[in-house]
Amino acid sequence: xxxxxxxxxxxxxxxxxxxxxxxxxxxxxxxxxxxxxxxxxxxxxxxxxxxxxxxxxxxxxxxxxxxxxxxxxxxxxxxxxxxxxxxxxxxxxxxxxxxxxxxxxxxxxxxxxxxxxxxxxxxxxxxxxxxxxxxxxxxxxxxxxxxxxxxxxxxxxxxxxxxxxxxxxxxxxxxxxxxxxx
Amino acid sequence: xxxxxxxxxxxxxxxxxxxxxxxxxxxxxxxxxxxxxxxxxxxxxxxxxxxxxxxxxxxxxxxxxxxxxxxxxxxxxxxxxxxxxxxxxxxxxxxxxxxxxxxxxxxxxxxxxxxxxxxxxxxxxxxxxxxxxxxxxxxxxxxxxxxxxxxxxxxxxxxxxxxxxxxxxxxxxxxxxxxxxx
DNA sequence: AGCGTTTAAGACCGAATGGTACAAAACAAC
DNA sequence: GTTGTTTTGTACCATTCGGTCTTAAACGCT
Numbered sequence: 001x002x003x004x005x006x007x008x009x010x011x012x013x014x015x016x017x018x019x020x021x022x023x024x025x026x027x028x029x030x031x032x033x034x035x036x037x038x039x040x041x042x043x044x045x046x047x048x049x050x051x052x053x054x055x056x057x058x059x060x061x062x063x064x065x066x067x068x069x070x071x072x073x074x075x076x077x078x079x080x081x082x083x084x085x086x087x088x089x090x091x092x093x094x095x096x097x098x099x100x101x102x103x104x105x106x107x108x109x110x111x112x113x114x115x116x117x118x119x120x121x122x123x124x125x126x127x128x129x130x131x132x133x134x135x136x137x138x139x140x141x142x143x144x145x146x147x148x149x150x151x152x153x154x155x156x157x158x159x160x161x162x163x164x165x166x167x168x169x170x171x172x173x174x175x176x177x178x179x180x181x182x
Numbered sequence: 183x184x185x186x187x188x189x190x191x192x193x194x195x196x197x198x199x200x201x202x203x204x205x206x207x208x209x210x211x212x213x214x215x216x217x218x219x220x221x222x223x224x225x226x227x228x229x230x231x232x233x234x235x236x237x238x239x240x241x242x243x244x245x246x247x248x249x250x251x252x253x254x255x256x257x258x259x260x261x262x263x264x265x266x267x268x269x270x271x272x273x274x275x276x277x278x279x280x281x282x283x284x285x286x287x288x289x290x291x292x293x294x295x296x297x298x299x300x301x302x303x304x305x306x307x308x309x310x311x312x313x314x315x316x317x318x319x320x321x322x323x324x325x326x327x328x329x330x331x332x333x334x335x336x337x338x339x340x341x342x343x344x345x346x347x348x349x350x351x352x353x354x355x356x357x358x359x360x361x362x363x364x
Numbered sequence: 365a366g367c368g369t370t371t372a373a374g375a376c377c378g379a380a381t382g383g384t385a386c387a388a389a390a391c392a393a394c
Numbered sequence: 395g396t397t398g399t400t401t402t403g404t405a406c407c408a409t410t411c412g413g414t415c416t417t418a419a420a421c422g423c424t
Contacts, residue, residue, distance in 0.1 A: 002370030003420040024290065026208040030412055040373050041413080047371090051412065097293035103345050107289040108206065110348030111279035117349040124346065144362035153359055157335065160342030163285050164306065166292030167299040177335055180326035184400035185390040212382055223383080224402050233382065365424100372419075381410065389402070394395100 009047070012037040014065070016048075017058040021101040024108050025055050055109075059119045062101045067123050074130040082138040082182045083175060086131065089158055090174035092165070100162035102127075107163070128155045140182055150181060191229070194219040196247070198230075199240040203283040206290050207237050237291075241301045244283045249305050256312040264320040264364045265357060268313065271340055272356035274347070282344035284309075289345070310337045322364055332363060 019028050019036035028036075030051060034044055048054045070089065077085035098104075102123045109116040132151035142150065157177075164170055201210050201218035210218075212233060216226055230236045252271065259267035280286075284305045291298035314333035324332065339359075346352055 001368075001422045003372080005371065006420095007371095022293075024208075026206075027290075027294075029410080031410095042372055042374075042415090045413070099289065099293075104289055106345050106349040107281065107286055110350065111204075111281075112209075114350075120349045121351050124349070142362075145359070149355075149359060149362070152354060153339065153363075156342030156346065157338045158342065159345045160338035160340065163288050163341045163345045164338065167288040167302045167306070168292065169303050172334060173331075177327070177331060180324075180331070181335075183392045183398075185402075187401065188390095189401095211380080213380095222403050224386095224404080227383070228401075367423085368421105369423105370419105370421085373417090375414105375416080377412105377414075379411080379413105382408100384405105384407070386405085387403095389400100391400085392398090394397085 005043075005047075007037070007039050007043065007047075012039060012047075013054075013057055013061045016054050017061045017065070017101070020055055020058045021062070021104065022098045024104055025051075026108070056115060056119065059101070059105060059116060059123075063119070063123050063126075066101070067126055071126055071130040074134050077134060082134050082140060083178045085134045085138075086154065086178055086182070087175055090161060090178070092162075094165075094171060097166060097168075099166045100159070103159050103162040104166075106159075124155065124159075127158070128152060131155060135182060138182070153181065154178070187225075187229075189219070189221045189225065189229075194221060194229075195236075195239055195243045198236050199243045199247070199283070202237055202240045203244070203286065204280045206286060207233075208290070238297060238301065241283070241287060241298060241305075245301070245305050245308075248283070249308055253308055253312040256316050259316060264316050264322060265360045267316045267320075268336065268360055268364070269357055272343060272360070274344075276347075276353060279348060279350075281348045282341070285341050285344040286348075288341075306337065306341075309340070310334060313337060317364060320364070335363065336360070 015036040015038060016033060019032055023032065028051075030041070033051065033054065034040060037044065039047075044054075048057065073088070074085060079085045102120050105116055106120045106124075110120065111117075128151055131154050132148055135147045135151055139147075141147075145153070161170065161174075197218040197220060198215060201214055205214065210233075212223075215233065215236065216222060219226065221229075226236075230239065255270070256267060261267045284302050287298055288302045288306075292302065293299075310333055313336050314330055317329045317333055321329075323329075327335070343352065343356075
């Protein structure tokens, strides 16, 4: 009945996620965003509202596409140890300067944008629970720490690594470090 | 011989640090910056160059004023245990939404500004060495980890906490967590 | 073919951006 | 008091920002 869309909604949203992930909210100009989404202003504002709404939608997309994948992988991990299951989280390539979108959003938007902060907290909680499920599956008890505490520790290490990784010069033996914790 | 300055260079730089710390580089507009520094455009550009140079100078100021204080305090800490010495680092008030300027700068500028990234790495190294010196002073050996590894772990936890703290809803028992590590 | 509806493209907008130019002002030296 | 030098305040600048508006195009339906 009407002119069909020339863009795919999900593809465009993924493009938005990619560019926001890489450059942050303020670092992404509207032309940047439009190029990444493969559309022009007219279509964009009609379909996505505005830049801010698109950023929040991109956070949701990250939750669905990236966090869910990690959580799933942790949930059905067939590796022989908790360390082996968790290690991939700590082995992002050195050349990847995007870091973790959750971490980026926390730092950039956290204090000034409650809605974005809420989304990042929700995603962090999902990660925390997934880490905990791995620990519980292998049930390695420790006299020093409860498993939820260890999971929270590992989550903090993860975000710390993501933050520091953005400044480069990281590369540590995470396998040894993780083994000393779980 | 000439008209005297009406502003104090160090006070102005401290003001710049405060506002960049709180709002980041891109989140700070020139009017914001000028207000925080207590000066007008003419004086600013003549004395500080431009926004970017001021940001880098603010990072140096943070190193001198904040990091040095923390490092000194760790170096001469009279507390009876490593945990007691390190705990203050993890007890920033909940209401403080600025987080850690190093962490903020790493995430915001890291990938796109090698000079800023280099400064953040240098400051992180200072913190790491200070943490290590505390651990070595109390010399609590562990079969699982070397002391430098533990120091690096604690540094990562610190940045992780700073990043997550910006999204709110933190507050954990860091004393227990630290005790389980050192 | 004509109509109704939605999309696409981009011209256009006011506001805000970081930065410059310039004139007035405040001192020391003489 | 005059001069030389630096600081100060502000008017001004081009550019870019996010966002709107208008027009043409592309369909399904009848």
